[in-house]
Amino acid sequence: xxxxxxxxxxxxxxxxxxxxxxxxxxxxxxxxxxxxxxxxxxxxxxxxxxxxxxxxxxxxxxxxxxxxxxxxxxxxxxxxxxxxxxxxxxxxxxxxxxxxxxxxxxxxxxxxxxxxxxxxxxxxxxxxxxxxxxxxxxxxxxxxxxxxxxxxxxxxxxxxxxxxxxxxxxxxxxxxxxxxxxxxxxxxxxxxxxxxxxxxxxxxxxxxxxxxxxxxxxxxxxxxxxxxxxxxxxxxxxxxxxxxxxxxxxxxxxxxxxxxxxxxxxxxxxxxxxxxxxxxxxxxxxxxxxxxxxxxxxxxxxxxxxxxxxxxxxx
Amino acid sequence: xxxxxxxxxxxxxxxxxxxxxxxxxxxxxxxxxxxxxxxxxxxxxxxxxxxxxxxxxxxxxxxxxxxxxxxxxxxxxxxxxxxxxxxxxxxxxxxxxxxxxxxxxxxxxxxxxxxxxxxxxxxxxxxxxxxxxxxxxxxxxxxxxxxxxxxxxxxxxxxxxxxxxxxxxxxxxxxxxxxxxxxxxxxxxxxxxxxxxxxxxxxxxxxxxxxxxxxxxxxxxxxxxxxxxxxxxxxxxxxxxxxxxxxxxxxxxxxxxxxxxxxxxxxxxxxxxxxxxxxxxxxxxxxxxxxxxxxxxxxxxxxxxxxxxxxxxxxxxxxxxxxxxxxxxxxxxxxxxxxxxxxxxxxxxxxxxxxxxxxxxxxxxxxxxxxxxxxxxxxxxxxxxxxxxxxxxxxxxxxxxxxxxxxxxxxxxxxxxxxxxxxxxxxxxxxxxxxxxxxxxxxxxxxxxxxxxxxxxxxxxxxxxxxxxxxxxxxxxxxxxxxxxxxxxxxxxxxxxxxxxxxxxxxxxxxxxxxxxxxxxxxxxxxxxxxx
Numbered sequence: 001x002x003x004x005x006x007x008x009x010x011x012x013x014x015x016x017x018x019x020x021x022x023x024x025x026x027x028x029x030x031x032x033x034x035x036x037x038x039x040x041x042x043x044x045x046x047x048x049x050x051x052x053x054x055x056x057x058x059x060x061x062x063x064x065x066x067x068x069x070x071x072x073x074x075x076x077x078x079x080x081x082x083x084x085x086x087x088x089x090x091x092x093x094x095x096x097x098x099x100x101x102x103x104x105x106x107x108x109x110x111x112x113x114x115x116x117x118x119x120x121x122x123x124x125x126x127x128x129x130x131x132x133x134x135x136x137x138x139x140x141x142x143x144x145x146x147x148x149x150x151x152x153x154x155x156x157x158x159x160x161x162x163x164x165x166x167x168x169x170x171x172x173x174x175x176x177x178x179x180x181x182x183x184x185x186x187x188x189x190x191x192x193x194x195x196x197x198x199x200x201x202x203x204x205x206x207x208x209x210x211x212x213x214x215x216x217x218x219x220x221x222x223x224x225x226x227x228x229x230x231x232x233x234x235x236x237x238x239x240x241x242x243x244x245x246x247x248x249x250x251x252x253x254x255x256x257x258x259x260x261x262x263x264x265x266x267x268x269x270x271x272x273x274x275x276x277x278x279x280x281x282x283x284x285x286x287x288x289x290x291x292x293x294x295x296x297x298x299x300x301x302x303x304x305x306x307x308x309x310x311x312x313x314x315x
Numbered sequence: 316x317x318x319x320x321x322x323x324x325x326x327x328x329x330x331x332x333x334x335x336x337x338x339x340x341x342x343x344x345x346x347x348x349x350x351x352x353x354x355x356x357x358x359x360x361x362x363x364x365x366x367x368x369x370x371x372x373x374x375x376x377x378x379x380x381x382x383x384x385x386x387x388x389x390x391x392x393x394x395x396x397x398x399x400x401x402x403x404x405x406x407x408x409x410x411x412x413x414x415x416x417x418x419x420x421x422x423x424x425x426x427x428x429x430x431x432x433x434x435x436x437x438x439x440x441x442x443x444x445x446x447x448x449x450x451x452x453x454x455x456x457x458x459x460x461x462x463x464x465x466x467x468x469x470x471x472x473x474x475x476x477x478x479x480x481x482x483x484x485x486x487x488x489x490x491x492x493x494x495x496x497x498x499x500x501x502x503x504x505x506x507x508x509x510x511x512x513x514x515x516x517x518x519x520x521x522x523x524x525x526x527x528x529x530x531x532x533x534x535x536x537x538x539x540x541x542x543x544x545x546x547x548x549x550x551x552x553x554x555x556x557x558x559x560x561x562x563x564x565x566x567x568x569x570x571x572x573x574x575x576x577x578x579x580x581x582x583x584x585x586x587x588x589x590x591x592x593x594x595x596x597x598x599x600x601x602x603x604x605x606x607x608x609x610x611x612x613x614x615x616x617x618x619x620x621x622x623x624x625x626x627x628x629x630x631x632x633x634x635x636x637x638x639x640x641x642x643x644x645x646x647x648x649x650x651x652x653x654x655x656x657x658x659x660x661x662x663x664x665x666x667x668x669x670x671x672x673x674x675x676x677x678x679x680x681x682x683x684x685x686x687x688x689x690x691x692x693x694x695x696x697x698x699x700x701x702x703x704x705x706x707x708x709x710x711x712x713x714x715x716x717x718x719x720x721x722x723x724x725x726x727x728x729x730x731x732x733x734x735x736x737x738x739x740x741x742x743x744x745x746x747x748x749x750x751x752x753x754x755x756x757x758x759x760x761x762x763x764x765x766x767x768x769x770x771x772x773x774x775x776x777x778x779x780x781x782x783x784x785x786x787x788x789x790x791x792x793x794x795x796x797x798x799x800x801x802x803x804x805x806x807x808x809x810x811x812x813x814x815x816x817x818x819x820x821x822x823x824x825x826x827x828x829x830x831x832x833x834x835x836x837x838x839x840x841x842x843x844x845x846x847x
Contacts, residue, residue, distance in 0.1 A: 031724065031726065031727050032724065032726025032727050032730070033726070036726045036727065036729070036730055037725065037726045038357060038449075038450055039450070039729055040725050040726060040728055040729045040730075041357065041364070041365055041366050042364075042365035042450055042452035043365055043452065043729065043744075043765055044452065044729065044764035044765045045729050045730060045733045045764070046764060049450065049451070052447075053449060053450075056449075082520075084357055084358070084520060085358070085505065085518075085520045086358070086501065086504060086505055087505070092520065151552060151553075154552075154553060154556050155556060157560075158556050158559055158560045158582070159582075162560060162561070163560055164556055164557050164560035164562055166548075166553060166557055166562065169522075169523075259549065259550050259553075260550055260552075260553055261553070262546070262547075262548045262550065262553055262557075264519070264521055264522040268521060268549075269520075269521055272355060272520070272521050272549075276357070277726065
């Protein structure tokens with residue numbers, strides 16, 4: 001197990017190195033840089049001023065030098081400065097992480113707490129009206145884009161209640177604090193819940209047809225014991241995989257939701273940083289997301305062993 | 316006796332009415348003005364900015380030497396008011412402009428304001444100081460200024476190479492705040508220090524901008540507000556919904572399109588909304604350095620093919636203005652009168668006749684029903700650029716020109732234009748002051764950085780200099796009109812229309828005036844108040 005862990009950690013480092021190279025060079029392939037954008041806003045390009053500014057920011061250096069400068073800085077804990085705000089990149093990124101983490105966490109909670117039970121019910125009640133209704137709901141969840149659902153929620157809130165659940169950095173009441181995250185989390189978690197439900201349902205159906213389930217029923221085990229103790233426990237592995245992938249996806253995939261609900265999280269910040277070609281912010285943020293994704297995958301792999309005793313990582 | 320009682324009752328009633336009116340109109344102190352901001356500005360330094368995204372939130376932090384009256388919608392030479400300067404005077408040869416400065420003004424950090432600060436600001440703008448602005452988009456405004464000199468702590472003079480009455484207009488723009496000597500340009504980008512009614516509190520990129528009342532403001536009793544807070548909301552739908560829901564007291568100025576204005580009025584019927592020209596023209600830039608637009612006949616044909624009214628009807632439901640380079644009257648001070656405008660080819664009301672003439676010019680150049688001219692119409696990837704570009708392509712079809720839309724990312728737009736890597740381009744040009752000098756020198760002068768088409772006409776150049784030195788507005792106007800007419804006839808940069816946009820606020824917001832001939836000069840907000 002220890003050797004496996006070491007091997008996985010080494011592979012993670014290799015993956016992160018590869019990602020850093022890809023991020024760095026892909027960003028430079030995109031036409032235009034921060035200086036072009038600053039001058040675009042001014043409506044003119046002064047070659048001398050442009051060259052001076054590029055020199056100040058270090059983007060006149062060869063790409064390899066810029067890359068080494070960035071990676072060297074990362075290893076020393078120096079994340080550089082935002083080209084736009086001229087503040088330390090870490091100071092810009094750190095306060096936004098908890099906001100997105102809360103939103104993603106709540107969305108995942110919504111996804112798991114709604115998706116898994118409904119998936120189980122749908123599987124157990126296969127072919128009934130309830131099953132059809134739940135399948136339609138899950139299909140609609142997969143089909144409705146979260147930005148559309150978000151806007152719909154906002155419009156309906158204003159029309160029906162004259163209120164709007166957009167981000168409030170200083171909520172006065174518990175309800176306000178809850179609304180700040182719960183509504184957007186529900187908007188984004190609806191799709192995720194639908195996916196979780198479908199995976200749970202199909203996985204459950206497969207397990208429910210197994211011999212040991214029939215044996216358990218023959219031995220007189222109750223429906224609840226069969227469904228939740230025997231079937232769900234064995235059907236949960238693919239669901240964990242999907243939730244793991246969703247967790248990774250959510251960190252970067254909240255861009256639209258954060259924009260619609262005006263939540264100052266990392267996802268919206270990343271889009272703005274890309275728009276400005278703010279390399280230090282984009283590189284460090286994407287690396288952060290990459291780290292989260294890699295660790296999420298690693299955690300899912302480790303969870304397999306916990307949930308399925310048959311899986312043991314041996315040398 | 317009855318009449319005496321009646322008179323007394325009327326007198327009492329009138330006193331009561333008058334006092335009630337006074338109470339209703341008397342500004343109340345306190346409250347935070349909450350607005351949304353359409354985007355996250357690059358920084359907080361107005362001198363380095365070229366977008367009103369910076370002016371609007373930060374104009375209240377500063378003072379100018381002089382300023383346009385904040386309660387008169389139309390900026391004009393008659394609405395210039397003293398600000399940090401108590402008065403100003405021209406020398407007899409109109410080549411020296413002297414300002415007497417206000418005494419006892421302090422920067423937000425407590426240091427005294429002096430003439431040295433004025434000199435520092437303009438040395439910075441003219442590129443004469445040790446410190447440099449990261450960007451200096453309005454350096455050309457001061458081309459005619461030799462130097463700025465001080466005489467004691469409360470007097471400063473601008474020595475000019477030649478008379479330029481327009482200098483006052485540029486000094487009054489929201490783009491010309493006075494910066495402190497003792498704060499570096501880099502610090503001004505992140506934490507601006509001014510003398511204005513509001514102090515900078517914080518600017519969180521993509522999140523919010525906060526200003527608080529300056530208790531030591533040199534105008535006693537002002538500002539009325541305790542502060543101004545901008546929440547940055549880039550999604551227009553979310554922002555407008557939030558305004559409708561009462562989360563904001565005011566929309567971002569001139570951010571509401573005409574179709575969206577209808578939505579707001581239907582959802583928030585009590586909201587006060589105004590529509591004003593933004594002094595931003597939508598125009599065509601033509602690459603006349605290479606074929607086929609090096610041919611003046613094709614350029615003229617293209618100009619004749621424009622149905623400007625159709626643009627205005629489609630995009631603004633009829634609420635935009637047709638004019639030349641200068642914003643047309645009545646909001647514009649210098650725009651051509653309608654009768655003169657309609658004598659310019661392509662501006663006549665008979666679009667069909669114009670297009671017939673255009674077709675003849677195209678046939679003369681070798682194109683016709685069997686041989687169309689294929690062109691790329693380049694534009695920025697923003698709705699206000701793309702939408703008119705699509706209409707332009709449609710209209711050009713009527714004169715054998717097949718246009719293909721070439722959408723260019725914002726970051727690449729100006730480099731592309733500067734490289735002359737386009738045939739036809741659809742562009743927007745904003746004028747920060749309604750003044751011919753700013754517009755003509757910036758956009759049409761030989762060698763100007765913003766003269767994208769490299770239009771260079773020495774005859775026009777001389778005429779621009781003549782109008783620039785004319786101190787009598789009534790004599791200057793005809794000169795300006797003649798230049799503008801000639802520019803349109805030369806197809807230098809055909810103007811399609813001048814946009815209008817809406818601003819809304821809640822009925823309890825008082826003292827807001829949206830400028831009608833500039834989007835850059837009316838955001839001091841020192842006497843805005845909340846009737847709550």
